[in-house]
Amino acid sequence: SAVERAAFWARCDAITLHCPLTDATRGLIDDAALAAMRPGALLINAARGPIVDRAALEAALASGRLGGAGLDVFWDEPWDPTDPLWRHPRVVTLPHVAGSTTEAFDRIAAIVADNVARVRRGEPLQHRVD
Structure with a gap:
């Protein structure tokens, strides 16, 4: 349930994603999930881009709530190298090679x-x- 997930997110210093993209996982990491995480937590996505809500990720990074992100997968692949997340100081990107x-x-x-x-x-x- 959403309440159980929020309690889980709140205990984590880092969340790593390694799940398939399904209807159940699409947008799993959204505003609510990121808000429930510990301040400064790290998010690593080596699964599929759409599991993370991009707007929510950008907002959490901009506010400083999220300490950083590691992205090996993207919302659209191949990813546009001019995308600002490539150069974000608290984001490490890999070209889907993890x-x-x-x-x-x-x-x-x-x-x-x-x-x-x-x-x-x-x-x-x-x-x-x-």
């Missing part, structure tokens, strides 16, 4: 291989998101 490691690619390959075997056996897939 998961581009040998270990990540090996894990993805293993999951794909396992899911192919699961399909052949008529079993449910791992990590399915509808």
Whole structure:
């Protein structure tokens, strides 16, 4: 519930997002979520851009409520390099590469291989998101 989420946000010094973009997660980090976070908290989004309400993020940064943000994903990709968030002093941006490691690619390959075997056996897939 919104009350439970607000209580959760209030206990966190940093929030990291690693979830799929679904109807339930779109706009999950909005004005209310950012207002509930501890002053100076950090927000890291390595999931999908629209999980964070951009206007709410910009307002929280401008007011100083949010200590900073790390963004590996954006609302529109590829992201416009003239966007002011690229140069914001309390925002670190990456060009959607946080998961581009040998270990990540090996894990993805293993999951794909396992899911192919699961399909052949008529079993449910791992990590399915509808």
